[in-house]
Amino acid sequence: xxxxxxxxxxxxxxxxxxxxxxxxxxxxxxxxxxxxxxxxxxxxxxxxxxxxxxxxxxxxxxxxxxxxxxxxxxxxxxxxxxxxxxxxxxxxxxxxxxxxxxxxxxxxxxxxxxxxxxxxxxxxxxxxxxxxxxxxxxxxxxxxxxxxxxxxxxxxxxxxxxxxxxxxxxxxxxxxxxxxxxxxxxxxxxxxxxxxxxxxxxxxxxxxxxxxxxxxxxxxxxxxxxxxxxxxxxxxxxxxxxxxxxxxxxxxxxxxxxxxxxxxxxxxxxxxxxxxxxxxxxxxxxxxxxxxxxxxxxxxxxxxxxxxxxxxxxxxxxxxxxxxxxxxxxxxxxxxxxxxxxxxxxxxxxxxxxxxxxxxxxxxxxxxxxxxxxxxxxxxxxxxxxxxxxxxxxxxxxxxxxxxxxxxxxxxxxxxxxxxxx
Amino acid sequence: xxxxxxxxxxxxxxxxxxxxxxxxxxxxxxxxxxxxxxxxxxxxxxxxxxxxxxxxxxxxxxxxxxxxxxxxxxxxxxxxxxxxxxxxxxxxxxxxxxxxxxxxxxxxxxxxxxxxxxxxxxxxxxxxxxxxxxxxxxxxxxxxxxxxxxxxxxxxxxxxxxxxxxxxxxxxxxxxxxxxxxxxxxxxxxxxxxxxxxxxxxxxxxxxxxxxxxxxxxxxxxxxxxxxxxxxxxxxxxxxxxxxxxxxxxxxxxxxxxxxxxxxxxxxxxxxxxxxxxxxxxxxxxxxxxxxxxxxxxxxxxxxxxxxxxxxxxxxxxxxxxxxxxxxxxxxxxxxxxxxxxxxxxxxxxxxxxxxxxxxxxxxxxxxxxxxxxxxxxxxxxxxxxxxxxxxxxxxxxxxxxxxxxxxxxxxxxxxxxxxxxxxxxxxxxxxxxxxxxxxxx
Numbered sequence: 001x002x003x004x005x006x007x008x009x010x011x012x013x014x015x016x017x018x019x020x021x022x023x024x025x026x027x028x029x030x031x032x033x034x035x036x037x038x039x040x041x042x043x044x045x046x047x048x049x050x051x052x053x054x055x056x057x058x059x060x061x062x063x064x065x066x067x068x069x070x071x072x073x074x075x076x077x078x079x080x081x082x083x084x085x086x087x088x089x090x091x092x093x094x095x096x097x098x099x100x101x102x103x104x105x106x107x108x109x110x111x112x113x114x115x116x117x118x119x120x121x122x123x124x125x126x127x128x129x130x131x132x133x134x135x136x137x138x139x140x141x142x143x144x145x146x147x148x149x150x151x152x153x154x155x156x157x158x159x160x161x162x163x164x165x166x167x168x169x170x171x172x173x174x175x176x177x178x179x180x181x182x183x184x185x186x187x188x189x190x191x192x193x194x195x196x197x198x199x200x201x202x203x204x205x206x207x208x209x210x211x212x213x214x215x216x217x218x219x220x221x222x223x224x225x226x227x228x229x230x231x232x233x234x235x236x237x238x239x240x241x242x243x244x245x246x247x248x249x250x251x252x253x254x255x256x257x258x259x260x261x262x263x264x265x266x267x268x269x270x271x272x273x274x275x276x277x278x279x280x281x282x283x284x285x286x287x288x289x290x291x292x293x294x295x296x297x298x299x300x301x302x303x304x305x306x307x308x309x310x311x312x313x314x315x316x317x318x319x320x321x322x323x324x325x326x327x328x329x330x331x332x333x334x335x336x337x338x339x340x341x342x343x344x345x346x347x348x349x350x351x352x353x354x355x356x357x358x359x360x361x362x363x364x365x366x367x368x369x370x371x372x373x374x375x376x377x378x379x380x381x382x383x384x385x386x387x388x389x390x391x392x393x394x395x396x397x398x399x400x401x402x403x404x405x406x407x408x409x410x411x412x413x414x415x416x417x418x419x420x421x422x
Numbered sequence: 423x424x425x426x427x428x429x430x431x432x433x434x435x436x437x438x439x440x441x442x443x444x445x446x447x448x449x450x451x452x453x454x455x456x457x458x459x460x461x462x463x464x465x466x467x468x469x470x471x472x473x474x475x476x477x478x479x480x481x482x483x484x485x486x487x488x489x490x491x492x493x494x495x496x497x498x499x500x501x502x503x504x505x506x507x508x509x510x511x512x513x514x515x516x517x518x519x520x521x522x523x524x525x526x527x528x529x530x531x532x533x534x535x536x537x538x539x540x541x542x543x544x545x546x547x548x549x550x551x552x553x554x555x556x557x558x559x560x561x562x563x564x565x566x567x568x569x570x571x572x573x574x575x576x577x578x579x580x581x582x583x584x585x586x587x588x589x590x591x592x593x594x595x596x597x598x599x600x601x602x603x604x605x606x607x608x609x610x611x612x613x614x615x616x617x618x619x620x621x622x623x624x625x626x627x628x629x630x631x632x633x634x635x636x637x638x639x640x641x642x643x644x645x646x647x648x649x650x651x652x653x654x655x656x657x658x659x660x661x662x663x664x665x666x667x668x669x670x671x672x673x674x675x676x677x678x679x680x681x682x683x684x685x686x687x688x689x690x691x692x693x694x695x696x697x698x699x700x701x702x703x704x705x706x707x708x709x710x711x712x713x714x715x716x717x718x719x720x721x722x723x724x725x726x727x728x729x730x731x732x733x734x735x736x737x738x739x740x741x742x743x744x745x746x747x748x749x750x751x752x753x754x755x756x757x758x759x760x761x762x763x764x765x766x767x768x769x770x771x772x773x774x775x776x777x778x779x780x781x782x783x784x785x786x787x788x789x790x791x792x793x794x795x796x797x798x799x800x801x802x803x804x805x806x807x808x809x810x811x812x813x814x815x816x817x818x819x820x821x822x823x824x825x826x827x828x829x830x831x832x833x834x835x836x837x838x839x840x841x842x843x844x845x846x847x848x849x850x851x852x853x854x855x856x857x858x859x860x861x862x863x864x
Contacts, residue, residue, distance in 0.1 A: 029689040122458035137845035139800040360705035388715040396704045403703035
């Protein structure tokens with residue numbers, strides 16, 4: 001009797017690399033890896049050769065040199081004597097400012113328009129459709145330069161505010177001046193202010209933080225926390241007894257009074273813009289470039305957000321609304337307690353990518369001369385130093401970091417509102 | 423029974439009454455308006471406010487649009503015409519100056535393309551429509567036309583840039599060589615080996631051999647079109663060229679990337695993920711900066727290839743990453759049973775993809791694909807920032823002309839209108855396609 005005591009020895013043959021599914025995937029991966037490494041090596045060696053020929057080895061030393069250009073719209077102090085690193089830092093802050101402002105405005109307008117598109121008022125729905133289609137089908141760059149042109153061409157020049165009978169006058173009780181050189185708004189000032197903290201000493205990343213602002217934020221945060229505690233207590237009482245105590249005056253007082261007291265203590269007053277000579281002085285000057293970029297990006301992105309919101313609301317079946325009204329909820333409670341929490345799950349993921357798009361589109365600031373990170377690091381610094389490789393790679397890296405952080409934060413939020421399946 | 427009724431009921435109706443007309447306030451225009459515009463006090467107020475706004479906007483814009491300045495030769499002449507017509511406001515003359523569009527619309531469409539060669543881009547556009555027809559309207563066009571669509575990528579650059587006819591023919595020959603090598607080897611030996619060797623053969627032909635062959639053939643038989651330099655490209659022709667190339671190349675590339683990202687092969691997967699996330703994380707403008715300044719540094723010393731080609735490469739890479747994510751969404755939305763069903767039929771990976779997975783996944787992702795197309799086409803305006811003369815770049819050039827210094831709205835309006843028409847048409851087409859391909863509810 002012959003039995004096979006051990007398995008036939010599986011001999012490895014070279015052809016098995018192609019025919020045997022166990023090895024074929026490894027073959028493909030090795031080839032892919034080799035091709036990728038060859039490509040990378042080819043690119044790097046080309047770059048090295050070209051840079052050697054140009055006499056420009058990779059060197060980030062130019063960041064310490066004097067920048068020599070001005071940035072007119074900025075959050076922190078900066079002069080043309082500062083370094084390129086400082087200029088890039090100011091540019092980065094400008095990018096973040098316009099991205100944050102734009103995302104906030106676009107969300108508000110987008111939700112508003114998206115809800116109104118579903119309105120049973122035919123005229124309103126059609127007007128909103130026209131708005132959405134108009135903005136979605138025309139390039140954002142065109143909207144940006146178009147908005148800039150509107151600001152420059154149609155608004156009155158500062159000289160129109162002068163004279164006995166000025167052609168233009170300031171808005172909001174003489175506190176805001178809308179001119180073709182930008183908008184002057186009152187700035188908050190403190191006569192007994194606490195001063196600033198200087199972070200990072202004299203380095204290029206030095207950063208002044210206003211203690212007044214911190215104090216206000218701390219007090220406001222504490223008030224809101226107290227207001228939430230009051231609401232929780234009201235919830236508990238309602239659950240125990242069935243009647244909800246009236247708390248709105250308590251909440252209002254908790255939020256308003258401490259902040260007001262702090263503002264009085266700090267000696268808060270508004271620095272109003274005034275016409276001096278040919279231009280306005282005082283107040284905060286929002287330049288046309290910032291306003292054009294902000295407005296155009298918000299309106300453009302809002303058109304996309306409106307569609308997302310509309311789709312999100314339509315995705316909730318009508319039975320939900322009917323069930324909620326059968327429970328006796330009023331229509332605004334139906335919206336806030338039943339429809340929106342469910343629609344949010346549909347809305348949030350595409351909303352993340354719209355925020356990312358807005359942030360990336362803010363790089364078009366270069367078309368209207370707003371000095372964001374593309375305009376400083378990828379624009380003037382690049383042209384002055386001739387370090388295109390370092391500048392552009394760094395620029396891409398910064399945008400990549402911003403994008404990844406936004407999507408990380410928003411994904412975390414998405415996780416928290418997602419349906420918990422059990 | 424009936425006797426009882428006869429006594430107690432005085433009158434019994436034995437015929438149906440005719441239906442009454444509904445009240446006049448709930449039918450026709452009045453009824454519609456009551457239902458859709460004036461239902462309740464809130465809607466009434468809203469309607470009145472919006473009507474006022476619309477009337478205000480139209481009242482300001484319409485007189486501006488209908489201004490008799492079509493034949494003016496300069497901005498000052500426009501102002502004279504408008505002043506003579508009596509439409510003067512406090513800011514000067516109020517009315518559009520359409521003379522600039524009349525004079526420059528050709529330039530806005532073609533840039534600085536030689537005017538005696540305008541037939542070439544026009545023919546290319548017409549042929550593009552012919553080549554797209556079997557793809558876009560598959561049901562109503564003869565199926566044989568698809569062969570023309572396959573040839574079109576070689577005709578298109580030849581028509582636009584001109585040059586010897588042997589160039590595109592040699593490029594076509596590369597595809598044929600690659601395919602022949604692939605089919606011979608995959609029959610005799612193995613499909614994977616055939617694929618690798620076929621691609622390698624085509625690459626060798628394109629980059630090494632074809633140059634000599636083209637030079638030789640064009641010195642023997644110099645057939646060709648007049649060459650047009652890239653810097654003469656401009657206007658909508660440039661936008662459409664970049665857009666069409668980026669769109670056409672990004673779809674297959676996007677499919678490959680999406681499959682790579684979904685694949686079980688770890689290294690392939692991470693390479694694809696890295697590429698997609700990197701491209702999606704940076705703005706297009708930085709990629710265009712790479713095209714305009716860095717790409718020459720990455721290439722072997724002495725290479726200096728065309729700026730439009732460089733922009734096309736970066737635009738293709740950019741939109742392929744977005745396309746990959748859209749298609750990945752379609753793949754993820756397919757029920758797992760489809761994959762398992764394909765497996766149980768004994769189909770291999772590529773057969774399953776080609777016959778079962780991709781047709782459904784692509785169908786699901788049509789809206790996303792089309793909106794990526796629209797986004798790419800709109801993004802072609804960004805090339806004006808790196809100095810190419812797309813419509814926006816040309817509008818600055820036109821404004822630099824002394825005759826038209828100060829023109830703003832007319833140019834922007836014209837450009838916006840053209841973009842709007844094309845993009846709006848694309849989005850309507852995607853809706854049509856969605857309806858036609860819908861198989862679930864008949």
